[in-house]
Amino acid sequence: MPSSSISGASRPIQSGDHLYLVDGSSYIFRAYHALPPLTRKSDGLPIGAVHGFCQMLWKLVREADGEGDGAGPTHLAVIFDYSARSFRNDLYDQYKAHRPEPPEDLRPQFGLIRQAVAAFNIACVEQEGYEADDLIATYAREAAGKGATVTIVASDKDLMQLVGDGIEMLDPMKEKRIGVAEVEEKFGVRPDRVVDVQALAGDSVDNIPGVPGIGVKTAAQLITEYGDLEALLQRADEIKQPKRRQNLLDHAQNARISRQLAELKCDVPVEVAADELGVRDPDPERLIAFCKAMEFTTITRRVADATGFDPAKVEPGEVTVKYWPPEGATATPVSPAAPAAAPAATLATDAEPAAPEVRSNGAHGPGTPAAAAAAAAAALEGVSVDRSAYETVDTIERLDAWIAEAYEAGVFSIDTETTSLFPMQAELVGLSIATAPGKACYVPLAHRNSDGLDLAGEPPRQIPLADGLQRLKPLLEDRGTLKIAQNMKYDWLVFLRYGIDVRPFDDTMLLSYALDAGLGGNGMDELSERWFGHKPIKFAEVAGSGRNKVTFDLVPLDKATEYAAEDADVTLRLWRVLKPRLAADHSATVYETLERPMVTVLAGMERRGIMVDRAMLSRLSGDFAQSAAALEAEIYELAGETFNVGSPKQLGDILFGKMGLPGAKKTKTGAWTTGASVLEDLAAAGHELPSKVLAWRQLTKLKSTYTDALPGYVNAETGRVHTCYALAATTTGRLSSSEPNLQNIPVRTEEGRRIRKAFIAEKGMKLVSADYSQIELRVLAHIADIPQLRKAFEDGLDIHAMTASEMFGVPVEGMDPMVRRRAKAINFGIIYGISAFGLANQLAIPRQEAADYIKRYFERFPGIRDYMDSTKAFARANGYVETIFGRRCNYPNITRGHPSERAFFERAAINAPIQGSAADIIRRAMVRMEDALEKAGVEASMLLQVHDELIFEVPEDAVNDVMPVIARVMEEAPLPAVELKVPLRVDARAADNWDEAH
DNA sequence: CCTGCCCCATA
DNA sequence: GTATGGGGCAGGA
The missing domain is CATH 3.30.420.10 (Ribonuclease H-like superfamily/Ribonuclease H)
Structure with missing residues (x-):
């Protein structure tokens, strides 16, 4: 049977009767986002829409008096769409195309709402090939023709064309009556001309094309002027505005099709006659059983009060929870730890600050x-x-x-x-x-x-x-x-x-x-x-x-x-x-837990700022200037002429032109490559000038970017440096820091670390630095679920040595540091979406050798290859990837462009869930930190974040109490939303300056 | 004065 | 091989 309609009581419709037609399908979507989310207490089943629906039905049923005085219903039916396809798809194949799948937590409610209708003993009509709107139109016209009053319980604007002549609408959310005046207000024309307006204006929700450049306002004006659509199209050449005239002439056929799509069918061969929609009393026992099963305590009590039925005598009924419509071809998310329902589950269990309660602005239409x-x-x-x-x-x-x-x-x-x-x-x-x-x-x-x-x-x-x-x-x-x-x-x-x-x-x-x-x-x-x-x-x-x-x-x-x-x-x-x-x-969960709460957290950090020792920076500037000047003199001597060492162009001319050194490479724009790796190769070959240039570059970089620039950022009032964190600058969820950038303060070289020493604590305070150990590799071990990596992190082993041992079959004890270095480079390479080219570059080995390493790595860790392949496939199919907390990183161009560009986006897509999940974790720690410190009764201010590190300023005597609290908050940050399969480890140290704390 | 490019600091 | 911000140069306004 092509439908599952259930009739009501048999009672021929006549003058004085009142037929209520509830648009069930659109109600569900409307209720879903207009009402606050609600879940069944016992199991978290989302039931917000069902609850709203039942409240509305109960109200209607209570008003039914069977007398037909025009107020309550004598006839009542809930109408549903049966399937996505209707005769309109034959008219226009794009009709209602691009409709997204219903949200995950709405799906089970479709079935539940049908069961609710049955529990209320109300007629329920759905018919294949017709939309609910057509069935409603047919019933409404028939009943109105027989002199009955009709109330359509819906807010869908597509139904507004029916209003008038005994038919009105009732918006179930706003409890607002929609009559001819309201329709005219919305469309600017009488209800019988609404379809003409829709034909011109089109509808992006239903994907009705309309005529370009014409919206509701213009359409109404044109229809008022010309009478109806056909007259307008016939006389389109009279339109004064050239663009509008041309559009009307060009798209006349579109407008006619749009009108057919918008016009409701009033002669559907209905399987259940309008006369069979008479109101029946609900069976209290059945209704109470349903309400108890749904755990609707208030409605259960109301039904019990009204019917005098003792709810204690009723067992909760059986409800069938089905995910309807059936799951389509939606791909599964990348991460096995993030099943499709994860965001909903997170909402239900996560003890995060809730969204502020705000009155709905009521501006949303029906639909998904x-x-x-x-x-x-x-x-x-x-x-x-x-x-x-x-x-x-x-x-x-x-x-x-x-x-x-x-x-x-x-x-x-x-x-x-x-x-x-x-x-x-x-x-x-x-x-x-x-x-x-x-x-x-x-x-x-x-x-x-x-x-x-x-x-x-x-x-x-x-x-x-x-x-x-x-x-x-x-x-x-x-x-x-x-x-x-x-x-x-x-x-x-x-x-x-x-x-x-x-x-x-x-x-x-x-x-x-x-x-x-x-x-x-x-x-x-x-x-x-x-x-x-x-x-x-x-x-x-x-x-x-x-x-x-x-x-x-x-x-x-x-x-x-x-x-x-x-x-x-x-x-x-x-x-x-x-x-x-x-x-x-x-x-919603990403926004509520990882974005919005960060605003005040970061604002606090920016406001506090960090103290820098200006005198030390100024001394450093002098030192660097002196050393650089000395190097410059030596460079001129070696080159045999003076030139701008800071100009890659001039330097290239000296090195590869004048001196004719080997290894010359071109950049995209045809200039010589003078990057660090090229100069290092030359220096290793015994050339003096390139090694002097490298040293010069390092010094001038440190001087210009740090020692010279930082003092300029010291705030006159506070005497501290207040960086600005950007929350929305990266694709992966990382923060960025600017003005000044405090996330790239040098650390790798001894010279650089002298700059770090200039970041100091206030007198009587210490700086505490707490950083995650190997967080990205741990996240990778979790997402890709790699047994050896999990075990190694579990046992607190040296992860790079373990990798080397697995790959090359050598014991960790007495391992050659070079072997470990190779494994380390591979581990990092994996996180970055490895390529033989990149690894070869990094390790300065032939491409073939790098490829062999990668092959061997994948043999030892097949799960990593699976992760990379499935992530790539997911990203290509969907245009995005997700972190374990549901943050979405979009890569719209991953299927477009040159193969090399696509490969770039593929690597980025492989990296994003790893880098992004780590970024989410530290965000969660930051959001909770202030409260946790306060609760523990310890004093500490969070000052800086550097991706996997947090820097605090702490009173000296509180340091020992503070550090374990900080470490615990950071290590437990993924909970309770995600339980990582590997432990997180945080190292914390305290010192007078950032260099020694790190 | 603005922009693109190169180079380089961090995770 | 990932993600950033920033300084200096060079060329075109």
């Missing part, structure tokens, strides 16, 4: 979470950015009005304007707020007037900074109002310095990063362009650039308002597009 996200994007597409509509708020009254508006909205975006890009020295100049798309303002707080002579004149009219902040503080700290910013870490730090602790918040940059890492930048201008095709004003356009650049407090208020309010406006729009995608993309 992904479709909802697409709908949110589509809804924002038509709203153009109108900079002239922004308000400059210069009175307390207007500021209070905006604050009230923000409270009312429950969520708003905010952006600060300051005098500096460094949040630690930025002074607040003003701030902008947006409470809805297009509804934004700028509040100047500390602007000055430039009179053109670079002298500040009378300030413009504005609210004094202190007064403004005093008004805003309660709002910014209000736990019930969500603040949104693009790169909140900056604004959060600025506000903190003015005594305001902004929370709760969302960050659109981090949302984009959690969702789309690797697909492009996450800066606001780029996101605005990507999502809205809109280019915001550039900072340089309002503040100038180069020598003409002024601080923002000198920007005139009209310009400042346009720029600042637009940023807030765009940020809010981005949030509306990106936030709904978290659920759809299963990235």
Whole structure:
């Protein structure tokens, strides 16, 4: 049988009856993301949508009075889509194409909802080849034709064409009635012309093409003017706008097909007649059994109260949990430790800070979470950015009005304007707020007037900074109002310095990063362009650039308002597009546990900064300059002429041109290669000049990049260096550090380590450095599940020596250091997605020999090859890979481009789960660190992170208490989300400076 | 003054 | 062979 319909009571529909038709399929999707996630207590089965559905059904059933006075239902049915295909696919094969699979935790609820309908004893209709909407249309028209009232319980805009003549809609989430007026408001035309509008505007969710360049607004205007679609298409050549006219002429056929797709079928040969949909009383025992099985305590009690049935007498019923629709061809994730359901399980068990509770903005349409996200994007597409509509708020009254508006909205975006890009020295100049798309303002707080002579004149009219902040503080700290910013870490730090602790918040940059890492930048201008095709004003356009650049407090208020309010406006729009995608993309846990909590953690670290010994750096600078000058003189002598040693071009000419040394290689641009490895080869061959150049380069590098540059970053107020961590800069989840970069402070050479010694603790304090030992190899051993590696880490062995012993069959005792070095290079190579070429380069051995090593390695560790092959295959099939915590790293170009480029992305994809999982682990440790230290009653401040190392500043007498706490938090960081198959080990040391602590 | 390139510091 | 940020040079504005 092509359907599984169940009829209700037999009762011919007549005038005065009231038929309720519930759109079950769209309800499920809608409830899934509109309602808070809910799981069955006993086993974690996701049941949020089922729960919402049952509450709604119970309400409807209670209203049924069997009398038909127009209020409660006399007839009631829940309608479902039977399958994805319908007659519309024959009209247009792309119809509803690109629909993503339903989310994992929604799947079992499809079956459960059908069982709920049965438990309520309500008619349930689904029919092959027809969508729920067509069945609803058929029943609705028939019943209305017989004089009955019809209520369609749905919010799907596709059903709006049915409204009128006794048919209305009821939005089950907002409990809002949708009549002719509401439809006109939405589509700009009467319900009977809705399909014409849809035919022109198209629909990205259902993949209905429409006519390019025409949205709902334009479509409504055209239909109103020309009457209907056919008339418009006939007279399209009368349209004045050339582009629009051409599009209508070119895409007329598309529009006609779109209309057929949008128009609902009112004459479906229904298998269950409308007369068979009469309301029946539920069987209380069966209903209670179902509710008990689902562990719905409140509904169980209500049903019991209403029916007088004692729930204690009823055993929980049997419910069948099925993953429906059946699992498709979705590939399994790379990591055996991260099965598809891992993110959901993580949510249920992980004791992480929960998302702040925020009122839904209700802006999402029906459909899957992904479709909802697409709908949110589509809804924002038509709203153009109108900079002239922004308000400059210069009175307390207007500021209070905006604050009230923000409270009312429950969520708003905010952006600060300051005098500096460094949040630690930025002074607040003003701030902008947006409470809805297009509804934004700028509040100047500390602007000055430039009179053109670079002298500040009378300030413009504005609210004094202190007064403004005093008004805003309660709002910014209000736990019930969500603040949104693009790169909140900056604004959060600025506000903190003015005594305001902004929370709760969302960050659109981090949302984009959690969702789309690797697909492009996450800066606001780029996101605005990507999502809205809109280019915001550039900072340089309002503040100038180069020598003409002024601080923002000198920007005139009209310009400042346009720029600042637009940023807030765009940020809010981005949030509306990106936030709904978290659920759809299963990235909510990554965002909530690995991204958002990092904002305040990193802000704290940046604020504390680290002390550097400027005198020591200055002495070093002098030393380096002297040594470099001496080397320079020797180099000129050897070369027989003076030249710029720092110019690779000139150096190449000397070495390979004038002196005719061997081993000359070309770079991409045709210049001589003068990289370190080339110079080392020459030096090893006994040439003096190259070895002097190498030494010179090292010294000048250390001098220019570190000893000269670092003092310039010392903050005048704090006397410390405050680096800036980027949370969303890498594809793998690592942080990056800049201004200055404190993640590449030298450590390998003795000269370099002298720079490290200049990073010191405050008097009476020590620096504690705690670093993970071999974390990436441990992660690899876990992911690829390599028995020998697991055993070696378990036993605390020297992992490289063990690898060498396995590969070359030599005992670890008395091993030749060269043999161990080779194994070490291979181990690192594996992490980097090894190639014979790269390994040969690294070890300076022939390519064939490197290939033999790799072959031998794979023979000894076949699991590694399996991991690499399966990861590559997964990345090629899906365009992304995941870490063990579900962070997604995208590689969209892995199947495109030249073979060498593809090979590059393949290596990156092999590396990303390893590097990324390690990055996730240290993020988890950092997020928990402050609380753990506080709970343990020990004092310590986290100052720096260098990928696998954390640096703290600790009072001398607390050092011994602090170190075990730090090590424990770091070693246990993966728990409880992931239990690694290998132990993590952390080494911690304390000293007066970073070099000795490391 | 900006950009691409080369080179090099870290994990 | 992975992931970054940054300095100096050189060429084109």
